Amino acid sequence: xxxxxxxxxxxxxxxxxxxxxxxxxxxxxxxxxxxxxxxxxxxxxxxxxxxxxxxxxxxxxxxxxxxxxxxxxxxxxxxxxxxxxxxxxxxxxxxxxxxxxxxxxxxxxxxxxxxxxxxxxxxxxxxxxxxxxxxxxxxxxxxxxxxxxxxxxxxxxxxxxxxxxxxxxxxxxxxxxxxxxxxxxxxxxxxxxxxxxxxxxxxxxxxxxxxxxxxxxxxxxxxxxxxxxxxxxxxxxxxxxxxxxxxxxxxxxxxxxxxxxxxxxxxxxxxxxxxxxxxxxxxxxxxxxxxxxxxxxxxxxxxxxxxxxxxxxxxxxxxxxxxxxxxxxxxxxxxxxxxxxxxxxxxxxxxxxxxxxxxxxxxxxxxxxxxxxxxxxxxxxxxxxxxxxxxxxxxxxxxxxxxxxxxxxxxxxxxxxx
Numbered sequence: 185x186x187x188x189x190x191x192x193x194x195x196x197x198x199x200x201x202x203x204x205x206x207x208x209x210x211x212x213x214x215x216x217x218x219x220x221x222x223x224x225x226x227x228x229x230x231x232x233x234x235x236x237x238x239x240x241x242x243x244x245x246x247x248x249x250x251x252x253x254x255x256x257x258x259x260x261x262x263x264x265x266x267x268x269x270x271x272x273x274x275x276x277x278x279x280x281x282x283x284x285x286x287x288x289x290x291x292x293x294x295x296x297x298x299x300x301x302x303x304x305x306x307x308x309x310x311x312x313x314x315x316x317x318x319x320x321x322x323x324x325x326x327x328x329x330x331x332x333x334x335x336x337x338x339x340x341x342x343x344x345x346x347x348x349x350x351x352x353x354x355x356x357x358x359x360x361x362x363x364x365x366x367x368x369x370x371x372x373x374x375x376x377x378x379x380x381x382x383x384x385x386x387x388x389x390x391x392x393x394x395x396x397x398x399x400x401x402x403x404x405x406x407x408x409x410x411x412x413x414x415x416x417x418x419x420x421x422x423x424x425x426x427x428x429x430x431x432x433x434x435x436x437x438x439x440x441x442x443x444x445x446x447x448x449x450x451x452x453x454x455x456x457x458x459x460x461x462x463x464x465x466x467x468x469x470x471x472x473x474x475x476x477x478x479x480x481x482x483x484x485x486x487x488x489x490x491x492x493x494x495x496x497x498x499x500x501x502x503x504x505x506x507x508x509x510x511x512x513x514x515x516x517x518x519x520x521x522x523x524x525x526x527x528x529x530x531x532x533x534x535x536x537x538x539x540x541x542x543x544x545x546x547x548x549x550x551x552x553x554x555x556x557x558x559x560x561x562x563x564x565x566x567x568x569x570x571x572x573x574x575x576x577x578x579x580x581x582x583x584x585x586x587x588x589x590x591x592x593x594x595x596x597x598x599x600x601x602x
Contacts, residue, residue, distance in 0.1 A: 193307030204503045211338045212312050221290040221314045226270040232262040237477045238269045238446050249297040263296035267313045268487050275317050276479045285318030304494040313489035320484035322419050325450040326426035332488045340501035343457040349440040350420040350449055352412045360411045361387050371401045391439045407438030423450050446474040465498050466490035509535035511553035514542040515565030533597045
């Protein structure tokens with residue numbers, strides 16, 4: 185029989201890890217709530233056109249990484265590789281253009297990419313993100329960068345740097361692409377195979393290449409910042425001004441183009457200070473043409489996505505260990521039945537609890553309580569039942585054991601919360 189394990193590139197989130205993830209999610213949700221980003225949950229499976237229309241024919245996601253399949257109804261579907269296109273599809277489908285703009289949305293969930301597994305990178309990867317849809321202004325860009333940076337600070341991602349660029353609009357990109365192709369054409373035969381293909385379909389993607397030969401060829405290439413029109417330049421400079429106002433450090437890098445074709449104007453990446461080939465922990469940008477590709481309507485937007493596994497690796501935060509408030513230790517069947525008869529009262533106490541097995545000795549149950557990091561043990565045996573009392577043992581402090589009348593037990597539990 186073959187060994188039962190997760191598929192390559194997938195991982196379980198164990199109970200200990202889940203505790204960390206829950207605390208991380210609480211931080212993310214609190215930040216989103218504070219800045220009025222409302223959570224939306226989209227299906228894991230989408231019609232493939234949601235992505236083929238938006239991410240770009242030459243993007244790694246579409247050309248190499250998407251999980252695409254045909255269902256029994258002959259529809260071609262895809263496991264979502266990223267969150268933005270799905271959120272924008274939901275914006276269109278639910279007529280959110282009729283709401284007060286911008287519509288500010290947030291998400292937290294799994295994405296799927298057939299990628300080479302490595303530290304912090306999985307084929308089922310988790311992301312949280314935010315989208316601000318409906319208004320085209322530099323303030324939205326700056327707010328999103330602030331929000332992403334704020335969350336990183338709350339998660340104690342200390343050694344990070346913000347890299348920012350502008351891609352301008354479609355016309356600017358067309359002009360720049362022509363100039364860039366002219367610069368590269370004499371060295372075309374020296375490009376990597378991937379970059380040769382990108383040269384014809386989306387030459388800006390050559391900037392994303394990790395191949396040393398490609399980087400050497402484009403080292404002195406013209407930059408798109410030199411081609412921005414006055415409106416695009418003004419937009420970018422206002423974003424920069426707002427970052428400086430908020431005292432967010434940044435580096436302008438004209439080679440940051442992002443890997444998806446829907447980006448326009450401001451784009452950014454957060455990376456650890458120590459560079460590595462897979463260093464981006466979060467990124468974002470403006471996408472004024474994405475919704476038009478899905479619906480034909482001109483609706484601007486901007487957003488960011490953050491890889492959760494990578495963020496955890498980069499975080500220096502010490503997450504609180506899982507704590508159990510009460511371990512119920514029955515020493516007889518009657519005692520166990522008493523606890524079961526009052527489970528509703530324990531549940532309503534808002535204290536976490538679990539019950540041991542009366543068939544196990546008190547020593548064994550105390551050992552279990554210690555292993556669960558229990559703060560208190562409630563010991564109930566035949567003697568206690570006869571006396572109508574329960575013994576409370578304090579495992580997390582030096583306090584002496586106390587005996588409490590069963591009639592007063594749930595009043596005493598309220599005291600344990602303090």
